[in-house]
Amino acid sequence: MNSTLPAVVSARISPRGGLDVLSRMEVQRLRDASTGGLHDLLRRCALAVLTSGSESDDPRAAMERYPNFDIQVMQQDRGIKLELTDAPATAFVDGRIIHGVAELLFSVVRDIAYVATDIEGSDAFDLDSSDGITAAVFEILRNARVLRPDVEPNMVVCWGGHSIKRHEYEYTKLVGYQLGLRGLDICTGCGPGAMKGPMKGATIAHAKQRRYHNFYIGITEPGIIAAESPNPIVNHLVIMPDIEKRLEAFVRLGHGIIVFPGGVGTAEEILYLLGILLHPKNRDLPFPMILTGPRESAAYFEQIDQFLQLTLGEAAAQRYRIIVDDPAEVARQMARGMEQVRLHRLENKDAFFFNWSLQVPLSFQQPFVPSHENMARLHLHRDVPVHDLAADLRRAFSGIVAGNVKEEGMRAIEQHGPFRIDGEPAIMRALDALLRAFVAQGRMKMSGDYHPCYQVVASP
Structure with a gap:
């Protein structure tokens, strides 16, 4: 056996933290590993909970360290169970999963299933309207029992x-x-x-x-x-x-x-x-x-x-x-x-x-996809209401976060080069100075060497 491989544990655990049952459709979707299914999302989020305390900011690191990890939701007569295969041993004590880790695992199952079926998979919410989005946020928090x-x-x-x-x-x-x-x-x-x-x-x-x-x-x-x-x-x-x-x-x-x-x-x-x-x-x-x-x-x-x-x-x-x-x-x-x-x-x-x-x-509620096209489309000028400028400034920072932390953003930078951010010269100089200060102060923790994911292009 290769001694450098991390210790793993396989186990079957019972519900903790308030989630007792799921519908057959929810279980089916959580087990669906095809494109559009929820299993890959469940696996990634569950592994994040099981590797709590990891020092890496690279979202790919845990999957590379535990490539054989799997989680399956099992429907049983008296409710559900989670079956873990090759899970990180650090989440267990003497073969038993840590109570708090188990609670968070079932929170992952709860939220992924609820959002997919009751929010995104339902006609109950108009997710293109402000009131509809707020209602969805409320229902997710209520379902999580934090209100x-x-x-x-x-x-x-x-x-x-x-x-x-x-x-x-x-x-x-x-x-x-x-x-x-x-x-x-x-x-x-x-x-x-x-x-x-x-x-x-x-x-x-x-x-x-x-x-x-x-x-x-x-x-x-x-x-x-x-x-x-x-x-x-x-x-x-x-x-x-x-x-x-x-x-x-x-x-x-x-x-x-x-x-x-x-x-x-x-x-x-x-x-x-x-x-x-x-x-x-x-x-x-x-x-x-x-x-x-x-x-x-x-x-x-x-x-x-x-x-x-x-x-x-x-x-x-x-x-x-x-x-x-x-x-x-x-x-x-x-x-x-x-x-x-x-x-x-x-x-x-x-x-x-x-x-x-x-x-x-x-404008603050709609998801912003930090593609190269969308980043170049931002209007960073002071000729708009101040809250609108704040919205576009936030999107600019969101894109920078994605390019440095998120897997899809990192991949886009690798394929197409740095984002080009345009705007009013004074604003762009201030933005550039602030970002460079963050880099100089080490406020963007990377797995490897830092490579800027943006290029500031000031309008004439």
Whole structure:
């Protein structure tokens, strides 16, 4: 036997985390390995859960390491079981799967089956309309049982990089600890780095406060989960169909957002949220947004702030606060912001568990395919409403993320060369400077050497 091969385990496991039954059609589709079937998607997402803690950002790495891994959904008289073949042994203890890993595995099955049959495979939702997309986001979150009607606003969404520096990661834990002391729950993108740190800090604080039934929600999507496996603290995993629905889930479910240092993906999230908050219909809607990091990361936020003020103007700067090296103050400001959210929801008779009042334009909801043609079609000029400019800036960053992290994006760059991004000279110079700073600071963690996936082409 080759001693370099990773240890594997085959097992059959029973439902955990609330999923007990599936219809025959759902089981059939999950077992379908043909083109258009769900088995390949299930296999990739399941392997990501089973390899939680992987250091690689290459979505192809896990499949190469465990080429014989397979998962099958078995329909039985008393419900379903999952049959795992050649699964990573690290997900097991003495031959038994770790309880939390099993829960997340069944979350994967639940969401893939539900989205395919009840959302995308149903006529119940008009996914070409804004209201229809929001309704679909609501139903996916409700099916995942993360909407809590009996809890006042306390859900803090934390964004930031998955490959941040050690001192930045330690800072996220300190902020999470302060949030936990104040009884706040955490929602992140479910991966490592700034997505894990706040949860880790909050678990200690929640334990010290003897607070039970805590929510550590991880929201991801199929193109990201393989590169950013769920961290072990996540106890509620939700897989949205695409990036746009994932982002909408964050802002509908969360009551405030904290942004830690990150790279292009974090910049995309900032632009998404600011673009929505700058929409005229959201002008008076309270939504606390704090950018924070340790003292050593101050320059990072200065660069972000300068870019946002240059491109989106002073109105954008009014919607966020920058707090450097003060975890307790971050938590205090977030708790105060939660109270404003609570009062506004009561006054407007809006739900605590889902932000129905927030206006999310269709341009922010429609999936953006970062093809070379679509990237070249972006209109990055200040002659449009500020929220529209934010939408196209976000798409530009989305394409850059795809070209560096996602398998299909990496393949497109390999075949057709770098994306060409066009726009107003001042904006493009600022964008180029920001991206180069990210590269210089090592804020795009790659499996190999970094090769830029974009080419800035400024209009004359």
